Amino acid sequence: MFDKILVANRGEIAVRIIRACRELGIKTLAVHSTADESSLHVKLADEAVCIGKGPSVDSYLKIDRLIAAAELGDVDAIHPGYGFLSENAHFAEVCESCKIKFIGPPADAIRKMGDKAVARETARKAGLPITPGSNGIVENDQAALKLAHQLGYPLMIKAVAGGGGRGMRPVHNDVSLMQNFHAARTEAEKAFGNGALYLEKLIENPHHIEFQILADQHGRVIHLGERDCSIQRRNQKLIEECPSPIMTPALRKAMGRAAVRLAQAVAYEGAGTMEFLVDDKGGFYFMEMNTRIQVEHPVTEEVYGIDLVKQQILVAAGQRLPREYDDLQPRGHAIEMRINAEDPFRDFRPSPGKIEFMYTPGGLGIRLDSHVYPGYVIPPFYDSMIGKLIAYGEDRSVAMQRMARALHEFDIRGIHTTIPLGQMILSDPDYRRGRYSTQFVEQFLAQQKSFLPRGH
Amino acid sequence: MRSLPLALTSKLDGGSKQAHTEGGLSRNREKVLACSFRVDPITGLSSVLPHAMDLKEIKAVIDLMTRHGLSEFELERADFKIRIKRAPGGEWVTSATPAVPSAAPAPVSLAVVPALPTTPLKEGQTTPAVAPIKHIFSPMVGTFYSAPTPESPSYVKVGDEVKEDTVVCIIEAMKVMNEIKAEIAGVIVEVLVQNGRPVEFDKPLFSVRSL
Numbered sequence: 001m002f003d004k005i006l007v008a009n010r011g012e013i014a015v016r017i018i019r020a021c022r023e024l025g026i027k028t029l030a031v032h033s034t035a036d037e038s039s040l041h042v043k044l045a046d047e048a049v050c051i052g053k054g055p056s057v058d059s060y061l062k063i064d065r066l067i068a069a070a071e072l073g074d075v076d077a078i079h080p081g082y083g084f085l086s087e088n089a090h091f092a093e094v095c096e097s098c099k100i101k102f103i104g105p106p107a108d109a110i111r112k113m114g115d116k117a118v119a120r121e122t123a124r125k126a127g128l129p130i131t132p133g134s135n136g137i138v139e140n141d142q143a144a145l146k147l148a149h150q151l152g153y154p155l156m157i158k159a160v161a162g163g164g165g166r167g168m169r170p171v172h173n174d175v176s177l178m179q180n181f182h183a184a185r186t187e188a189e190k191a192f193g194n195g196a197l198y199l200e201k202l203i204e205n206p207h208h209i210e211f212q213i214l215a216d217q218h219g220r221v222i223h224l225g226e227r228d229c230s231i232q233r234r235n236q237k238l239i240e241e242c243p244s245p246i247m248t249p250a251l252r253k254a255m256g257r258a259a260v261r262l263a264q265a266v267a268y269e270g271a272g273t274m275e276f277l278v279d280d281k282g283g284f285y286f287m288e289m290n291t292r293i294q295v296e297h298p299v300t301e302e303v304y305g306i307d308l309v310k311q312q313i314l315v316a317a318g319q320r321l322p323r324e325y326d327d328l329q330p331r332g333h334a335i336e337m338r339i340n341a342e343d344p345f346r347d348f349r350p351s352p353g354k355i356e357f358m359y360t361p362g363g364l365g366i367r368l369d370s371h372v373y374p375g376y377v378i379p380p381f382y383d384s385m386i387g388k389l390i391a392y393g394e395d396r397s398v399a400m401q402r403m404a405r406a407l408h409e410f411d412i413r414g415i416h417t418t419i420p421l422g423q424m425i426l427s428d429p430d431y432r433r434g435r436y437s438t439q440f441v442e443q444f445l446a447q448q449k450s451f452l453p454r455g456h
Numbered sequence: 457m458r459s460l461p462l463a464l465t466s467k468l469d470g471g472s473k474q475a476h477t478e479g480g481l482s483r484n485r486e487k488v489l490a491c492s493f494r495v496d497p498i499t500g501l502s503s504v505l506p507h508a509m510d511l512k513e514i515k516a517v518i519d520l521m522t523r524h525g526l527s528e529f530e531l532e533r534a535d536f537k538i539r540i541k542r543a544p545g546g547e548w549v550t551s552a553t554p555a556v557p558s559a560a561p562a563p564v565s566l567a568v569v570p571a572l573p574t575t576p577l578k579e580g581q582t583t584p585a586v587a588p589i590k591h592i593f594s595p596m597v598g599t600f601y602s603a604p605t606p607e608s609p610s611y612v613k614v615g616d617e618v619k620e621d622t623v624v625c626i627i628e629a630m631k632v633m634n635e636i637k638a639e640i641a642g643v644i645v646e647v648l649v650q651n652g653r654p655v656e657f658d659k660p661l662f663s664v665r666s667l
Contacts, residue, residue, distance in 0.1 A: 034658055047512070050656040051597055065657065068597040068629035072654040098630075 001317050002026050002076040002101070007045065008066055009081030012371045012387055013293070014041035017079045020309040029073040031066060033059035035379040040371040047073060054381040060084050063091055070100050077101035077316060079309075083383075086292040087114055087163075103316040105215075105291050109266040113289040117160040117198045123286040126265040128258045131277060131285040133200035141181045147199055148177055154202040157184045161192035163288055165235025170202050203285065205437035206277040208232065209244050210290075211259035212300045214311055215268040216321045223256040224304045225330050227296055231425065233348070233441040238418070239425060241335045242299035245396065245434025246278065255284055262289065271297075271312045280437075295338070295388065298369055302334035302392040333399040334392045337407070339370070340384040343416035345450055352380040356414030361406035365392040365399070378415060386417070396434065400426060424448065514540065518548050522648060522660050525589055590640050591648075592662040594655045598629035602651045610651075612662070616644045624662060627655060642666040 004027040007017045014030065018041060021028045030045030035054035042048045049069040052059030059065070061084060070078060078095055080086035086104065089111040095102040104110070113119045117136045124130050132151055137160060138144045148155055148171075157180055159167030169184050171177040181197070189195035212224040228244035229237045243252075259274040273294050275287045297308045306328075315321065342348040358374045370387025372378070378386065389410065391403035407423050425431050428444060517529055517540055529540040538552040594600075602610040602625055612624050618638040626633045646663040649655055 049597060049654075050658050052657050059657075064629065065597045069656070071630065072597065072599070 002313065004029060004046075004073060004075045005103070005313070006031065006066070006070045006073060006075040006078045006100075007041065007081070008060070008078050009084055009086075010036055010039060010041060010060060010371075011382065012369050012385070013081040013295075014039075015044060015371045016309055016369060017081060018044045020307060020313060021079075023307075024310060024313060026313070029069065029075055031060070031069050033381070035381055038376065040373060040376075049073065054379060056084065056381065063094055066091075067094060067098055067100075070095075070098070075100060077103055077313075079103040079313070080292065082292050082295060087290070089114060101316055103270065103312055105269045105272065106267065109268050110291050112266050113272075113291050114163070115160050116158060116163055116288050117196070119289055120198070120286070122265060123262050123289075126262050128262055128286040129284060131200045131203060131287065134198045136198065137196045138199050141178055144177060144181050144197075144199060145174060148174070151199070151201050154204070156200045156202045157181060158198055158200055159184065159188035159192055159194070160196045160198055161188060161194035163290070165232070165237075167191060168235065203277050203279050205439055206230075206279055207244065207246055207436075208237075208275065208438050209247070209255070209278050209284070210273045210275040210294075211255055212294075212297070212308070213259050213263045213268070213272050213274065214308070214315065214321060214325070215263050215270060215272070216315045217269055217318055218320050219264075220321050221260045221263045221268065222321060222325045222328070223259050224300050224306065224308075224328055225252060226255065227299055229296060230436055230438045231431070231441055232438055233445070237296065237338065238441060239335065239337050239422065240296040240299055241333065241396070241399075242303045243330050243333065248282075251278075251282055251284070258284075258286070262286070270315055271308055295385075296336050298367060298388060298390045299334040299336045302367070302390060303330045303332055304328050305331065332392055332394050333396040334390055335396075335399045335403050336388050336390045337403065337422045338385055338418070339387045339389060339410075339422075340418045341378050341386050341415050342384050342418055344418050344421040346416075348418070349416075350380070350384045351416035352378045352384075353415050354378075355412060357411065358413070359409065359411040361389070361409040363402075363406070365402045366390070366406045367392070386415075389422075400432065514550055519660065522663070523591070587665045587667070589645060590642065590664050590666055591660040592624060592636075592638055592640065592664060594627060594657060594659040594661055595636065596627055596629060596634065597656055598627040598634070598654070600649045600651065600653050600655045600661065601626040601628060601633075602647065610647075612644050612647075614644050614646060617667075618642060618644060618664065625649075636661070638662075638664070640664055640666070 005021050006029045007014045008031060009017070010032065018028045028045040030042050030048040031051045032039055032042050032048060033052055033054050034050060036042060037050070049072065051065040051069055052062055063085065078100055080103065085091040087110055089107040092102040092104065092107040092110055112122055120130050121136060134147055138147060154170060154172045155177065157169045157171060162168065167188050169180045171180050184197055185195040188197065208229045209226050210229060211226050213221055214224065215221040225242060226244050226247055227240050227242045229240045231237065231239035255276060262274060263272060271293050273290045275290065276284045277287055278284045293309060293312060301308055341351045343351050354377045355372055355374055358372070360368050367390040368387055369390065372386045389406060391399050391406055393399035393402050404423065404426050407419055410419055425444065430436055431440070521529060527542045531538050538550070541549050543549050604611070604626065612618060618624060619641050620637065620639055622638045623635045624638050625636050627636055628634070642664040644662055645665050648660050648662060655661065
């Protein structure tokens with residue numbers, strides 16, 4: 001077992017990793033920017049090293065400083081969390097060459113799944129249904145046009161180096177295809193350093209359903225069911241739940257098998273998530289794979305009773321997945337709401353600053369994964385998520401009741417948060433019936449007077 | 457009352473700031489029985505939680521004192537007292553007196569003594585001039601070496617004059633020796649890191665008096 005792990009991340013996920021390590025008796029080394037000196041993960045870790053200035057590119061993304069800190073701290077392994085370097089194959093390779101275990105899949109698997117066009121092709125070869133689309137990269141706008149006429153509109157232009165909801169543009173006709181093709185290329189060049197694009201059929205009103213898998217170093221792969229993440233705004237998830245309200249045992253079996261097959265095809269290790277789109281006829285299509293722990297992992301943990309971050313560490317240390325994991329069944333229902341420091345009534349403008357007062361909800365079935373505390377100053381350099389509120393209940397109805405009750409208790413002053421938006425979504429009749437697609441939030445916001453743009 | 461030892465900086469820069477210095481990274485860590493504070497988020501009352509602590513918080517106080525030119529820090533409570541002082545030779549001395557921890561919160565007194573200027577008085581000078589003290593901070597993470605090789609003399613010592621491009625030390629990371637330049641001009645007043653110790657980004661390495 002590892003003696004010490006370097007946590008190569010910040011915020012709530014760094015706290016999450018430190019918690020798992022502490023429970024396993026593993027020492028932790030936190031790294032932080034100068035802006036994160038008062039951060040909770042720094043306080044909770046056994047040791048801490050400052051690795052650079054505020055902006056991520058000057059600190060959390062600096063591979064040389066991370067490795068230098070790892071050597072100073074004499075760590076055995078690095079946990080990359082999510083975002084930052086967690087899906088950076090080069091970083092995984094550097095760790096390996098320095099004899100530090102990268103807690104995650106092999107660099108090769110990261111690379112394969114990181115290129116979204118290669119991932120699609122790998123999935124197709126493994127027998128997974130994929131969204132109808134291009135066979136790899138679309139070279140130019142003429143090729144795009146030709147393909148568009150074969151597939152039919154609407155279509156989605158996607159960046160091969162994108163993912164996580166970024167680098168996607170919907171197009172509904174030839175004109176918008178031509179217009180967006182070049183813009184998408186330039187945008188992808190700038191954002192990901194790779195302008196290559198591919199085309200996919202745009203599935204209307206889909207559910208975004210993802211499957212959690214775990215793989216050990218001995219070839220065993222299991223799945224832990226699905227999460228429904230359709231409640232998104234601009235491709236960023238807001239509310240997630242497990243199980244999905246539209247899942248059936250037969251569909252879960254088929255999708256779970258597909259997810260396991262793909263993980264085996266790339267000799268996966270660790271925790272991973274396969275994202276699918278599901279249409280209203282129960283047809284499912286592979287979209288992409290995330291080769292890391294995900295933000296919304298807590299809802300799976302609550303329903304399946306398994307500590308996913310601990311499992312990541314145990315598997316990385318060479319342990320086999322327990323026999324009992326062969327036939328896991330979901331029990332109860334969990335809903336997670338991401339709490340962002342944004343003002344939902346002013347176009348979700350970020351709201352950094354000092355948390356003057358905070359009362360956090362508690363009670364049966366309530367879990368809060370957060371790194372903020374009263375007096376904490378939210379730095380402006382990072383994403384706006386300040387915590388995740390998770391409600392668990394014996395069924396969806398109780399889970400929703402508990403979430404509503406907890407949101408009502410949750411009092412944060414000094415900054416704006418998206419809590420009011422969460423409360424409104426939770427009381428929406430369609431949401432409550434489990435009748436929603438990835439279009440839900442946009443339609444919801446358009447209908448609510450309070451979210452209408454203010455006149456200038 | 458907010459009474460973390462780090463409350464020093466909350467008065468100075470308006471936010472709580474926790475700096476981490478060298479040490480605390482080796483496996484043999486000294487344990488110092490000390491107290492730290494928690495402030496209840498609802499009532500604002502402070503309560504004492506005595507616990508065995510490694511050097512992390514003590515070193516954080518030392519680092520803050522260095523940055524702000526303080527030489528003595530004392531914290532006294534009914535059941536506990538700690539004093540951190542910079543001796544004339546430059547070493548840090550910490551003394552703590554733990555007693556039986558009390559359950560009830562108690563008032564705290566903090567005494568902080570700023571460092572006296574070290575410019576020697578010249579004959580005929582009645583008021584010593586105090587030139588500002590600046591610091592050279594580490595631009596990277598690694599191990600600090602004061603000399604090019606173990607046999608060589610140090611790059612700089614106290615009293616040496618440095619220019620912006622004077623090499624003042626080496627910081628080694630991943631077997632690469634990086635020569636660190638002063639980037640400021642002045643006279644070395646103090647060497648803040650011991651040879652061979654690990655340093656993090658922004659760690660103060662030298663105190664320099666501008667000319």
